[in-house]
Amino acid sequence: MIKTASKRYINNFKGFSREIWILAIVTLINRAGTMVLPFLSKYLKEDLHFSLGEVGWIMVSFGCGSMLGSWLGGKLADKVGFYKIMIFSLFTSGLMFFGLQYITSFWGLCFGMFAIMTVADMFRPAMFVSVGAYATPETRTRAMTLIRLAVNLGFGLGPAVGGLIIMAIGYKGLFWVDGATCITAIVIFWIMVKEKTKSPYIDKKHPDEILTHSVLHDKPFWIFLFTCFATAMIFFQLFTTLPLYHHDQFGLTEFQTGLFMTTNGVMIFFLEMPLVSVFERKNVHKVKIILAGSILMAVAFFVLMLDFWIGSLIISLLLLTVGEMFAFPFSNAFAIGRAPKGHEGRYMALYTMSFSLAHITSSKIGMEIIDRFGYRANWLFMGILGIIAALAALYLYNFLHREPKKT
Template structure:
């Protein structure tokens, strides 16, 4: 493609999106540029603090558990308090808890604060995704989610390299740096990102009493098709997680070093940064059902091919296969979640969806460790192929009658307009006790 063609493609990729989206995108990029804890927690605990690998694993599990819990709480907060307040609370809580974690020395204190960091850092995800769905028209959502995912990986790639140098100087500097970058995100959201929560549904009268047609958490859990998508998301993310828990163990068993693993897994980040935008241009107007089926098969059999790897080059080749699946799956699946979510319940729906990834992050290490120890790595990769096939079949069954989102004229049907909280006289006064409890629940990407 010529230089002019590349410029045209780039312009078409980024044009037409609301200004508010780009401020939100910038806050995501800044947030991932400051990532440190998730990347270097294990090395910090074992090398700097001298704790055992088992203790480091326990802390990582508590960090993940915090993310599981906050996914639901943050989803509720996103719908009740609003997208912007939830993001601000989550980011401020993350900044404080990360800074505190850097100065903790007692093992119980480290574990407890790591749990809080997991809660806080994960709580902004439902709000960010719900806000993007609010402000971006349906026809552009896959493109917007893809650009956001690209920012996450670009920021994470840069921060991982920078954090390695920072860790050689001072781990504490890494914690403080992440806290400061998260504060910058909070400032960006506070100054530049307006609230986008749609207006509440019309008030109905039931037996002479006023009642709202409100989407509750139980509504989400009773939504059979959506919960099926959440279950399939769990299966797919369980596969992707093996790139960070099963793959290094398998490569070590083959006599390869940690630097060999770093070389192989770096292919993942490089390909996402290089291909996410052009691949999105190719898939953004294609049938999401086919894309999810194909990406599930690519993920499963991409990891399945790892059973035949024995050198760094072959491992890197398998990473190429499942990375392509990741590039296609991430924005498509997020767009599907929005398509299945009512506007007033987007926070709760996104929270339950986010939880599927958090639970997978907890289950994947247990799964890989058990299978490798008892049966060998080849069985793990075979299981990934089976899981990918099951997920592909599940998407086909669930979405056979799913209507296309972009029907003629749909983009001209406005969603309920966002209005300030004080302009809703029908909205109940917040319960102070519930607000305190919600704040406790609040808060990477890939």
């Protein structure tokens, strides 16, 4: 029985091109190397002795750089090709991480973080375009899921290794390792993957192409972006307000909160790819799955209003994780599939920017609501936002059926 289950799980990973596997390995190395990020606030406050307000402004600079980098990366991927942008982004940001450790002034770090994230996040939309180029239409959603698994696994490994490096040689070691992994990852990619400027799969023979010639005039895509922003904003509560709630409401330790985070990662690792494969075999419309994911995320936060029962944390986490597995892989695939030929970078830029914006606003809005009105008010707000996202997805689904060509 275990052998059969293992075989079925492994079968979900078949059919990918060599380039997709290399891209997943490169992504894993790169994400595992971004171990500066989880410790950045702690480094700024404890090592450089900035106030919480100053740390907040440096993190805002970080987020603004991420937004600009996502936009530039997508636009330049269409102009000069994703391959060149990926190599430039990781190699240059690797060198910049080496230099960042020597900047210790407030304004220097504001400009430094803005600059490094502008360069570093040019990689993300270009990487998504590369998946569209190296994967067939039949494997594109699963390929996006494979990259997500690599990202999640990398983020899981990074903080643990980062903690050991801090204990051994201090925070400065993180910058050296982060820079080195960026450069190592992209050198592997450059040696093993040859440039492909255009995908043979994105053409007029396939129904994934739509009639619009500019993303600015693609109304359904903007509705989709709002759904992405809203679901990402409520999901990011898992890493911002929920750890505080665990301690304040139920007295959980950092270790116990860490177990919740680990549960989320383990569920994604073992269940996301099989779920995606099932939905693909049944040919379920991507927007329907995103809609279901939005509803599950909303319910996850309504459950948290049962703040007298610790079991609500477990039920909420399960619902939130399943909602994530429904919404995010298929939103990746919808975005790249929606893009007309030659506009893939612009579409993926806006897609990644919606997540960057959600990352910036999620913590700030959540903290403000909690500070003024308490945790229950925040859970209610996030739940209602999830329902609004689901209604937007439902409107999008109906809108798509009125188009001459459907995505």
